[in-house]
Amino acid sequence: MLNFAKNFIMLEISYLRTNAAEAVTGLRKRGIEAEQAIADILRLDELRRQNQNELDQTLAESNKLSKEIGMLFKQGKGEEANALKNRTAELKEKVKELQQEQEQLKSSLEQDLVALPNVPIDLVPDGKTPEDNLEVARHGDLPNLGNTAKPHWELAEELKLIRFDLGVKITGAGFPVYQGKGARLQRALINFFLEENIKAGFEEYQPPLMVNEDSGFGTGQLPDKEGQMYHITEDKLYAIPTAEVPVTNIFRNEILEESELPIKATAYSACFRREAGSYGKDVRGLNRLHQFDKVEVVSLTKPEDSMAMLDSMVDHVASLLNKLELPYRILRLCGGDMGFTSAITYDFEVWSAAQERWLEVSSVSNFKTFQTNRMKIRYRGEDKKTHLLHSLNGSALALPRILAALLENNQGPEGIRIPEVLHSYTGFEII
């Protein structure tokens, strides 16, 4: 078991010690004024180290005395030994006080640290809302289907590809049943994504779909997003909201050799999200589900390689969408729209022709050391010392909205056209 109270730190304190100004500037992109908070953190850090120094010296003295006492007893000098015991009693008191102080300093330091989100890098645009996200690429023409275009939930029901009614019957809303060619299309997409990811150098994993508390804390779902995960209280397990959780945790508390790097992993999994508070058009059809399928990619790199890895992951995800012939755009999220743990995030959105809106199908992020600091994922450098790795992940890809876009964009008088690249996986070319 991890000691959560002691493994809570997100930003590296050593980073703040040397880059406080950069952190303050970066956090402004999120609309956070952190100058005072960081100053407080550094002051606490200073106090903590002073206290530890004093504590260490007291302990050293106490250790020394204990050894002397041991020696004296062995030599039969019981009197002298007992005399020394008085002094150790005093030291014991002092140690106790200093330790209590140390615990307090640590916990307030950690409390302050975990309140700070990751520092956005230079590239990240300033801004508060999704309107401030920067569109960095757009690919493919938006189909013009006129007003006869049907939304995917109508197509799916009519063609008996996805049975929302059956899902409600056997489980509840947000748990659709895929049927016939709908099921086969979904399976084809999973296989297609996995195969493409493997070709791109990612190693396939099949992780557990439930994780323990340690893993939930590791990737940062706990304690903040506890309400978003399905919780099996009887066994203290959580249903994974994404394969990122089990896959990244594979490397928790590991020290990797440079020769093993970079780590590139991919995994298909079902994902479970409670999505408390969602409503309206956002949850219509496949737009937002409690259970959905996703193929994820996760990377661990040396710090100097993480930006190049991010670019290659973005290119890779783009290539998947190109092959599926779906119109999409890539957004570089602004500071205010980024997740708490990310230093930079690119979102991929596909065009949904009947809903006439963009749907997010992938989010590719570089977390730098934010996750690895908590999970102690390190590598041994040329200097023989251990250093934190950078972690990155992205969807490649999330299935439901891809399915939605394929159904809507490719509908025509003949039926729904399946992109050529999927034919060998589906076994059919039209629905």
Added chain:
RNA sequence: GGAGAGAUGGCAGAGUGGUCGAAUGCGGUGGUCUUGAAAACCAUUGAGGGUCACACCUCCGGGGGUUCGAAUCCCUCUCUCUCCGCCA
């Protein structure tokens, strides 16, 4: 669900109150030897904090206690394994 065993460094595995951060073996790294490699031999090899660098401190599953002193004794929690039962 019932019964039992166990948790020590990358792995295996000693260690029942002081000089144990921890024997030994394997693995890793460096070297000797060799045309090269293997073998053999020699040396080295846990993590974290702290320091310019040392010193020093902490850690033997987690937490608490006894003691001048705990990997070793006590309490407690968690987890793992084995056998039986049930079952894909």
